[in-house]
Amino acid sequence: xxxxxxxxxxxxxxxxxxxxxxxxxxxxxxxxxxxxxxxxxxxxxxxxxxxxxxxxxxxxxxxxxxxxxxxxxxxxxxxxxxxxxxxxxxxxxxxxxxxxxxxxxxxxxxxxxxxxxxxxxxxxxxxxxxxxxxxxxxxxxxxxxxxxxxxxxxxxxxxxxxxxxxxxxxxxxxxxxxxxxxxxxxxxxxxxxxxxxxxxxxxxxxxxxxxxxxxxxxxxxxxxxxxxxxxxxxxxxxxxxxxxxxxxxxxxxxxxxxxxxxxxxxxxxxxxxxxxxxxxxxxxxxxxxxxxxxxxxxxxxxxxxxxxxxxxxxxxxxxxxxxxxxxxxxxxxxxxxxxxxxxxxxxxxxxxxxxxxxxxxxxxxxxxxxxxxxxxxxxxxxxxxxxxxxxxxxxxxxxxxxxxxxxxxxxxxxxxxxxxxxxxxxxxxxxxxxxxxxxxxxxxxxxxxxxxxxxxxxxxxx
Numbered sequence: 001x002x003x004x005x006x007x008x009x010x011x012x013x014x015x016x017x018x019x020x021x022x023x024x025x026x027x028x029x030x031x032x033x034x035x036x037x038x039x040x041x042x043x044x045x046x047x048x049x050x051x052x053x054x055x056x057x058x059x060x061x062x063x064x065x066x067x068x069x070x071x072x073x074x075x076x077x078x079x080x081x082x083x084x085x086x087x088x089x090x091x092x093x094x095x096x097x098x099x100x101x102x103x104x105x106x107x108x109x110x111x112x113x114x115x116x117x118x119x120x121x122x123x124x125x126x127x128x129x130x131x132x133x134x135x136x137x138x139x140x141x142x143x144x145x146x147x148x149x150x151x152x153x154x155x156x157x158x159x160x161x162x163x164x165x166x167x168x169x170x171x172x173x174x175x176x177x178x179x180x181x182x183x184x185x186x187x188x189x190x191x192x193x194x195x196x197x198x199x200x201x202x203x204x205x206x207x208x209x210x211x212x213x214x215x216x217x218x219x220x221x222x223x224x225x226x227x228x229x230x231x232x233x234x235x236x237x238x239x240x241x242x243x244x245x246x247x248x249x250x251x252x253x254x255x256x257x258x259x260x261x262x263x264x265x266x267x268x269x270x271x272x273x274x275x276x277x278x279x280x281x282x283x284x285x286x287x288x289x290x291x292x293x294x295x296x297x298x299x300x301x302x303x304x305x306x307x308x309x310x311x312x313x314x315x316x317x318x319x320x321x322x323x324x325x326x327x328x329x330x331x332x333x334x335x336x337x338x339x340x341x342x343x344x345x346x347x348x349x350x351x352x353x354x355x356x357x358x359x360x361x362x363x364x365x366x367x368x369x370x371x372x373x374x375x376x377x378x379x380x381x382x383x384x385x386x387x388x389x390x391x392x393x394x395x396x397x398x399x400x401x402x403x404x405x406x407x408x409x410x411x412x413x414x415x416x417x418x419x420x421x422x423x424x425x426x427x428x429x430x431x432x433x434x435x436x437x438x439x440x441x442x443x444x445x446x447x448x449x450x451x452x453x454x455x456x457x458x459x460x461x462x
Contacts, residue, residue, distance in 0.1 A: 006029065006030045006031055006051060006122065007030070007031045007032075007033065007048070007049065007050045007051050008025050008030045008031065008032050008033070008050060008051065008052050008053070008054060008118070009032075009033045009035060009040070009045065009048055009050035009052075009053045009054070010022050010025070010032055010033065010034050010035065010054050011035045011040060011053060011054070011055040011056065011057050012034075012035075012055075012056045012057060012083075013056075013057055014056075017056075018034050018056075019034060021054065022034045024111065025054075025118075028115060028118075030118075033048055033050065040067065041067070042067060042070040042071065045067070045071065045078065046074075050078055051078070051121075051122050051125045051126075052078065052079050052080075052081060052102075052118060052121045052122055052125065053071075053078055053079070053080045053081070054080075054081045054083065054118075055080055055081070055082055055083065056082070056083035056084075056085065056107070068080055068095060068100035068101055069100055071100075072100055077128070078125065079102035079103075079121035079124055079125060080100075080101045080102055081101070081102055081103045081104070081105070081114075081117060081118065081121060082095055082096075082101050082103070082104040082105070083104070083105055083107050083109060084104055084105065084106050084107060085107050086107075089104075089106055092104035092106075102117075102121050102124070103117045103121070105117075120193070123193040124166070124193060127165075127166055127191060127192065127193055127195070128166075130190075130191065130195075142154075142324075142327050143327075143331065144158040144161070144187065145183075145186075145187040145190060145191075146183045146186065146187065147161075147180065147183055147184065147187055148324065148327055148328045148331045149321060149324030149327065149328060150323075150324065150327060151321045151323050151324045153316050153320070153321055154321060154324060157184070157313060157315070160311070160313055161184065161187055161188055161191065161313070162191065164188065164311050165187075165188045165189075165190075165191035165192045166191070166192060166193060167192075168192075168194075168282050169282075169310040169311055170263070170282070170283045170284065170285070170307065170308050170309070170310045170311070171185075171188060171284045171285070171308075171310065171311045171312070171313060172248075172284075172285050172286070172287070172291065172305070172308045172309040172310075172311070172312045172313075173185060173284065173285070173286040173287075173312075173313045173314075173315065174286070174287055174288070174289075174290070174291065174312065174313070174314045174315070175286075175288065175314055175315030175316070175317070176288055176315075176317050176363055177288045177362070177363065177365070178318075178362045178363035178364055178365030178366060179315040179316070179317060179318070179363045179364060180315055180363075180364050181246070181286040181288075181315060182201060182244065182246065182286070184313055184315065185199075185201070185242070185244040185284045185286065186199060188242070188284060189241065189242040189282075189284075192242070192282070194240060194241050194242055194282060197238075197239070197240035197241030197242075198237060198238050198239070198240070198241035198242075199238070199241055199242050199244070200234050200237050200238035200241065200242070200243050200244070201243070201244035201246055202215060202216070202234050202243070202244070202245060202246065203246045203247055204245060204246060204247045204248055204249075204250045204251040205246075205247040205250035206247075209252050212251065212252060212255055213255055213258070213271060214227075214231065214233065214271055215233060215234060216233050216234050216235065216255065216258075216259070216268075217233040217234075217235065217258070217262075217268045217269065217270055217271065218230075218231050218232045218233030218235075218236055218268070218270040218271070219231055219233075219270050219271035219272055219273075220270050220271065220272035220273045221272075222272060223270070223271040223272025223273075224271065224272070227271075227272070230270070232270075233268065233270065235262065235268045235279045235281055236268070236277065236279065238281045239279055239280060239281060240280055240281075241281065241282070242281070242282045242283075242284060243281045243282070243283055243284070244284045244285070244286065245259075245283065245284070245285045245286070246285075246286045247286065247287055247288065248285040248286065248287050248300065248304075248308065249287045249289050249291075249294040249299045249300040250299070253298075253301065256300070256301045256304050257301070259304065260301065260303060260304050260307060262279070263283060263304075263307050263308075264307070266278060266279060266280070267279060283308065285308045287300075291305050291309065317360070317363055318360040318363045318364055318366075318367065319359055319360050322356060322408075325352075325355055325356055325367075326347075326352055326356075328364065328367065329347055329352065329355055329367065329371060330346060330347065332367065332368055332371040332372075333345065333346060333347060333371055333375060333383065336368075336371060336372050336375045337375050340372075340375060340376055342375050342376060342378065343378070343379070343380060343381055344374070344375045344378040344380075344381060344382075344383050345381040345382070346381065346382060346383070347382070347383045348382050348383065348384050348385065349411060349412050349415050350384065350385040350415055350418075350458070351374075351383050351384055351385045351387070351388070352408075353385075353407065353408065353411055353415060353419075354385050354388060354393050355367070355370075355393070356408045357393070357406075358393045370388060370391055370393070371383075373387075373388075373391065374387040374388055384457075385458075386457070405419060405420065405423055407419075417449075418449075418453060418458060420439065421435070421439065421446065421449055421450070421453075422453075422459070424438050424439055432446055432447070
């Protein structure tokens with residue numbers, strides 16, 4: 001954390017107590033600025049750029065909440081901790097209740113409690129500032145953390161993630177396999193005040209039922225055959241952070257009941273132990289099934305769904321947001337070329353066209369695999385259509401109506417012409433005379449075009 005993110009503005013007309021607080025904050029590693037001229041103006045606060053304000057003046061001032069309201073209206077509102085003197089306690093409670101202040105303390109202040117509140121307020125400011133950076137990134141590049149796309153549906157998801165991330169509310173993430181549900185969960189964690197604590201994910205469909213309870217809640221030594229030592233479960237491993245329960249509808253019914261108890265009581269008991277362990281974990285759940293259908297089939301408890309579904313984020317299939325594909329493919333090329341130290345930098349128009357025609361039943365995960373293979377085998381900067389072979393993109397493209405060709409907006413004219421010629425030849429079973437007639441060009445022009453495509457290596461890719 002940079003020094004600027006630990007700048008605390010102390011506002012106190014009593015110079016001796018203000019300087020004492022300033023010294024205390026400095027001993028905690030904070031940069032403390034001192035203001036003793038009464039309640040500061042909004043302009044002076046913005047110029048100082050504090051992370052948190054500790055204020056013992058505003059409650060007694062005539063304007064009282066004016067500066068607090070002005071701060072709240074700022075895009076990155078600065079948390080204000082109020083120190084309430086004699087007779088001002090009710091005023092401090094009102095300030096917090098009306099959300100003009102972050103927290104209050106009655107004077108004299110308990111230093112340990114102040115430090116805890118201050119650390120949390122700093123985390124809140126850091127989260128807000130990180131969100132602002134990501135918001136600008138989204139506006140400029142169509143990206144939000146590791147989520148990529150500028151389609152309306154993705155922008156709605158970004159907005160919802162941004163709103164719910166700072167809270168501790170449970171979230172249910174739904175969508176087909178490969179749509180990026182774990183990426184959404186990680187983004188929520190990264191934007192939350194828990195971002196410096198563990199993120200732990202468990203796939204409920206990948207663990208045998210006999211081991212699932214131990215994975216979730218842990219076990220004591222000797223709890224069952226093979227339990228040679230004590231082992232903490234996922235809830236303990238994710239303490240203070242976030243736990244993702246992927247494919248929640250695949251969890252055995254008995255464990256769903258125990259999970260519901262843990263969520264309600266915020267405590268777990270290891271297998272073989274009578275001791276309850278308090279846990280502070282934010283729970284995110286994901287499923288590729290429709291929750292109501294899972295309830296109807298008996299694979300998901302209705303009461304558990306209500307606990308998990310405080311907020312719901314549904315990720316669309318890739319085929320439902322094809323307009324995001326060029327940006328998403330380019331993002332993957334850049335990321336994977338760096339990972340594998342390869343020269344690939346971008347995709348040719350023909351390569352993008354082929355990707356646009358594909359149905360992508362495996363969604364973003366399938367696209368990533370295709371791009372990764374192309375990046376590895378590409379020896380130059382530009383990924384061509386043939387770099388996707390032997391992946392069956394062409395085969396799936398041919399499932400379209402043979403008499404219809406669809407081009408995405410922005411396809412170069414030369415590529416449109418090439419595909420029209422090649423498809424017409426296929427339709428006429430390579431009868432060049434007939435193809436030339438259908439295309440309205442001379443046979444000589446057709447031969448010249450085909451020779452050019454062969455020289456460029458574009459004919460064999462078909």
